[in-house]
Structures are given as C-alpha cells and as structure tokens.
Amino acid sequence: MTPSSTSPLTPHSPNGLAAVEQEIARACKEARRDPASVTLIAVSKTFEADAILPIIGAGKRVFGENRVQEAKGKWPALMQDYPDTVLHLIGPLQSNKAKEAVALFHAIHSVDRPSICEALAKEIKNQNKAPELFVQINTGEEPQKAGVAPDEADAFLAACRDKYGLTISGLMCIPPVDDAPAPHFALTAKIAARNGLTKLSMGMSADFAVAIQMGATHVRVGSAIFGAR
Known part of the structure; x- marks a missing residue:
C-alpha cells in the first residue's frame, strides 16, 4: 500500500x-530500524512557493530539486525566511552549473563522471563549502540514464577520493521503471558496503518502503507529498 492510497491528498496541504x-515509521518498525535513521527528502521540483510553504509550515525542512536553475528561482527567498532548510540536488548536474550548485545545495546526489568531479572539487575549494556528495549508480545500465555502471563503481569511487579529493558520503540509484526495485536497491547497498559508505539515497513515492527495508537512509518523495504534477 502506498501513502497516497492510505490518506487523501489535498493539493498544497x-x-x-x-x-x-506514517508509512516511513511503519516501514522502519517492520525493518527494526529507528525512524530517525531515514531522512525524508520532500521533492518540490516544479512546485512554486505557494505549494511548498504549507509543507514548511508542517515542520518539513529537507527538500529536493532536480534542476539548479529552477531551484535558484525559488529557494534563496524561502531560505532567507527558513534558514534551517536543507536543500538536496537530486537531478543530473552539468559541469557548468557546479558553481551554482555548490553555492545553493547542501547535498548533491548525482556525481557520476570525471568532469563533474573536477568541477565540484574546484568549487568546493573556491567556496570553502562541503556539500554532502552521493555517487549515482545506474543499476539497470540504462543508456538514457545518468549514473556509473555497477562494475565501474569501485574504480570511480576510488578516483573521487584519490584523484579529485572528494569526500563521498553515499550512493544514489533510480531503478528502471519496469523492474522490481528491490534487486537494484540491494545492488546499490552491496556496492556501498564494500566501499565503506553508510548513506543510501534510494526510494521514491512508489517504492520508498521497499527501499527502507533494503537500508535506505534517504528517500526522495514528491508526488505522495505534493500530489500530481
């Protein structure tokens, strides 16, 4: 059962x-995990401030955006009023947006190629900031999707550390839409474990309960919170 089927969704509420x-708490209880070990990222992409403010008013402070430019258009003003907001970039990052991304976001979930590593390393040094970094794993090896192939992940993670001087906190994945998500979550968790990474950004509106069972520390939920886009 998904959250959207357990409680009616009212737009902008x-x-x-x-x-x-509630669903996170239930999934954590079943997995014998502390709910505090799971960070819910409310994915506010495509929604403007009038939709975001009621969620902030309900006490939420961790949000996710897919695009740097869209986030720049709405979050600086919101974060002036709510300075304890934590903003995650969960969509693909272009090298030429690294400067803006490091300036705005507290975490970046889409590190996936050398050019991004170079750009992030430069901006982290220049801006004296330390956003939390996740490497995206393309668990389904889908050609249209960003991310590092699973069999290249260990070498890429080593390069992040040894060549670019980046501190990687964890891994992120987006399973293929037509696949059962659990094997993809399990693969991501296995790669993380053997590389000493403790954070796993896995699970969206339809499958975050499964992701929690598989060890997710961050779940990225949009439509189940904000309603249909």
Missing part, C-alpha cells in the same frame, strides 16, 4: 506529508 511520515 500537509496531508500527504503526514501520510508519508
């Missing part, structure tokens, strides 16, 4: 947030 939080 916190109903969906409460339902998702």
